[in-house]
Amino acid sequence: MTRFDLLRSPFLARLLRSRWPRLILSVAALAGFVLAIAAGLAGTPVGSRNFGIIAVWIAWWAALILVAVPIAGRGWCSICPLPLPGEWFQRGGILAPAARRRGLGLRWPRRLRNLWIQNAGFALLAISSTVILTRPAVTGALLLGLIGAATVVSLVFERRAFCKYLCPIGGFVGLYSQVAPVELRVRDAALCAAHREKTCYVGGPGGEGCPWQVFPAGLTRNSSCGLCFECLRTCPYDNIAVNLRPFGADLPRPAGRRLDEAFKSFLMLGSALAYSAVLLGPWGEIKLAAFRVGTPEWAAFAGGFLAATFLALPGAFALHVAAGRLLAGPRGNFRETLASYSQALVPLGLAAWVAFSLSFVFSNLSYLWPVLSDPFGAGWDLFGTAVGAWTPYLGAAVPTLQAGILIGGLAWAAGLASRIGHRLLGDDKRGSRRALLQASPVVGFAFVVTVVQLWLLIG
Amino acid sequence: MPFSTSRSPSTPANHAAARPAAWAGFLSLALVVLLVPVPTGAASGERTIRIAASSYAYDPGVVSVNPGDRVTIELVAQDVVHGLYLDGYGIQLRADPGQTARLTFTASRPGTFRFRCSETCGPLHPFMIGRLSVGPNLTLLRWAGLGLLASVFGLWILRR
Numbered sequence: 001m002t003r004f005d006l007l008r009s010p011f012l013a014r015l016l017r018s019r020w021p022r023l024i025l026s027v028a029a030l031a032g033f034v035l036a037i038a039a040g041l042a043g044t045p046v047g048s049r050n051f052g053i054i055a056v057w058i059a060w061w062a063a064l065i066l067v068a069v070p071i072a073g074r075g076w077c078s079i080c081p082l083p084l085p086g087e088w089f090q091r092g093g094i095l096a097p098a099a100r101r102r103g104l105g106l107r108w109p110r111r112l113r114n115l116w117i118q119n120a121g122f123a124l125l126a127i128s129s130t131v132i133l134t135r136p137a138v139t140g141a142l143l144l145g146l147i148g149a150a151t152v153v154s155l156v157f158e159r160r161a162f163c164k165y166l167c168p169i170g171g172f173v174g175l176y177s178q179v180a181p182v183e184l185r186v187r188d189a190a191l192c193a194a195h196r197e198k199t200c201y202v203g204g205p206g207g208e209g210c211p212w213q214v215f216p217a218g219l220t221r222n223s224s225c226g227l228c229f230e231c232l233r234t235c236p237y238d239n240i241a242v243n244l245r246p247f248g249a250d251l252p253r254p255a256g257r258r259l260d261e262a263f264k265s266f267l268m269l270g271s272a273l274a275y276s277a278v279l280l281g282p283w284g285e286i287k288l289a290a291f292r293v294g295t296p297e298w299a300a301f302a303g304g305f306l307a308a309t310f311l312a313l314p315g316a317f318a319l320h321v322a323a324g325r326l327l328a329g330p331r332g333n334f335r336e337t338l339a340s341y342s343q344a345l346v347p348l349g350l351a352a353w354v355a356f357s358l359s360f361v362f363s364n365l366s367y368l369w370p371v372l373s374d375p376f377g378a379g380w381d382l383f384g385t386a387v388g389a390w391t392p393y394l395g396a397a398v399p400t401l402q403a404g405i406l407i408g409g410l411a412w413a414a415g416l417a418s419r420i421g422h423r424l425l426g427d428d429k430r431g432s433r434r435a436l437l438q439a440s441p442v443v444g445f446a447f448v449v450t451v452v453q454l455w456l457l458i459g
Numbered sequence: 460m461p462f463s464t465s466r467s468p469s470t471p472a473n474h475a476a477a478r479p480a481a482w483a484g485f486l487s488l489a490l491v492v493l494l495v496p497v498p499t500g501a502a503s504g505e506r507t508i509r510i511a512a513s514s515y516a517y518d519p520g521v522v523s524v525n526p527g528d529r530v531t532i533e534l535v536a537q538d539v540v541h542g543l544y545l546d547g548y549g550i551q552l553r554a555d556p557g558q559t560a561r562l563t564f565t566a567s568r569p570g571t572f573r574f575r576c577s578e579t580c581g582p583l584h585p586f587m588i589g590r591l592s593v594g595p596n597l598t599l600l601r602w603a604g605l606g607l608l609a610s611v612f613g614l615w616i617l618r619r
Contacts (some may be wrong), residue, residue: 048585087574134582135582184564244466283516284517287516287586302500320495359573409608410606410609410613411613411617412613414609414611418617421618440614447607449605451603451606459599
């Protein structure tokens with residue numbers, strides 16, 4: 001597959017090697033989050049008039065899901081303010097690391113080196129999201145809690161353990177970063193293998209070891225790399241490339257997929273469907289049940305959500321994979337086949353999230369202008385926009401955009417399932433026939449999910 | 460040899476050559492599915508729809524009318540102030556608590572449209588949403604049909 005190394009441009013190489021751009025963007029993001037926390041905790045309880053709600057769940061979310069993740073992958077993680085205070089403490093410096101690291105620097109427990117805690121954290125947020133999205137104080141407390149948790153983890157464990165194993169947003173971004181047309185990889189893996197000091201991993205005169213605990217020569221997917229470009233500074237051989245590549249280049253990898261990663265795909269896809277039904281559907285009772293956290297009706301909602309995302313959706317998908325294996329003749333390990341085909345849910349899930357977010361964001365974006373002038377809802381008018389009227393944007397165009405994106409995601413998922421099938425069963429004539437037979441039920445599953453999402457959004 | 464029954468081997472070169480034709484076929488079929496006119500024979504008339512608004516929901520939450528109907532919406536705010544903004548038509552009305560607001564329009568655009576609360580009515584206000592269908596929802600059927608087409612296309616053509 002074709003790649004273009006952005007570091008061939010001397011300007012971009014200088015820009016990415018410098019620590020200043022990342023620091024400036026991180027500090028700006030931190031300032032925004034601090035204002036969101038302050039507004040959330042001390043501002044008006046009316047969500048649509050509070051900077052904490054509108055800036056985070058409309059403006060930031062739109063920028064993240066509609067632009068940053070599909071285009072820059074984990075680009076957000078490189079400037080995310082949540083781990084910033086902890087990272088500054090750990091490194092003993094704001095711009096560049098000091099000679100000695102601070103904190104206990106413990107290794108993350110081996111048993112927890114997977115995505116299950118991240119999955120559970122995202123599910124916990126998802127079942128409480130109706131309150132988080134609408135109560136400024138809850139959003140403020142959540143952001144503060146996440147910054148606090150990231151800081152505490154940085155004091156105890158080495159490097160960015162919080163981002164890698166705990167952050168629920170990082171899990172979401174990591175999964176869908178695989179579609180992005182940008183990647184950090186090494187130019188010559190043999191050079192890395194021969195390099196005894198491994199300064200990219202352990203650190204060296206140019207900078208610290210990979211905060212994400214990744215050996216760049218072993219990188220095969222974007223989900224592991226936080227795009228901090230530290231390895232660019234520590235590699236003595238100028239062996240790091242930042243490539244432009246085709247969209248979704250990470251996805252058709254059949255082997256070695258883990259169930260925690262597969263369940264992340266189910267959880268994200270299920271959440272997009274559930275949010276579309278609960279938040280954008282005409283069913284007031286479900287909205288109220290989701291909102292009344294702690295009540296029996298909320299428990300029923302939460303139980304339904306968890307059962308749907310952790311049991312029903314994976315169960316239905318597993319049945320389709322099993323049907324494919326029956327059609328094509330079983331070969332290989334079922335668990336591995338299931339995990340491999342779950343990659344097809346990545347473009348499908350991203351399309352579902354983008355389609356859901358379009359109506360959610362564009363119908364509420366006009367609330368942003370008043371809260372910029374009056375972030376606390378205290379009667380200020382800093383920029384003369386405090387009295388703007390609510391206006392839904394692109395009302396007539398959004399359904400067509402949503403449908404087009406969902407169908408694009410379905411076509412991509414179908415093509416990907418077929419490619420995965422071919423990689424699992426071979427590309428010769430017989431293998432190709434069996435691959436199509438094996439992939440067909442998975443594509444059928446993707447079609448049904450897409451029609452359900454179409455019905456929820458434009459039906 | 461007078462003739463051969465063997466097919467040409469499935470090589471990457473053959474697939475590359477077949478791709479533009481496949482894309483052209485897919486796009487042509489997609490246009491047919493999305494744009495082919497379908498007659499809808501329902502007669503238009505006068506319709507009055509009473510919609511009660513309370514606790515972040517409209518009742519009824521799903522409303523159907525025929526294309527060309529002269530529709531009067533009576534919005535009754537049962538608890539606090541509520542509004543109704545109809546996507547696609549850009550019309551809006553507001554009802555004070557306990558009051559009824561009326562608005563009449565002609566359902567000239569077929570399709571399914573969301574209506575949403577336009578007056579801040581509480582925490583779940585941004586999610587107070589209903590649906591108005593003008594005629595049968597052909598849009599959904601057309602996109603579902605396109606989805607079927609996209610599935611087959613993806614399975615057969617986008618695998619390389």
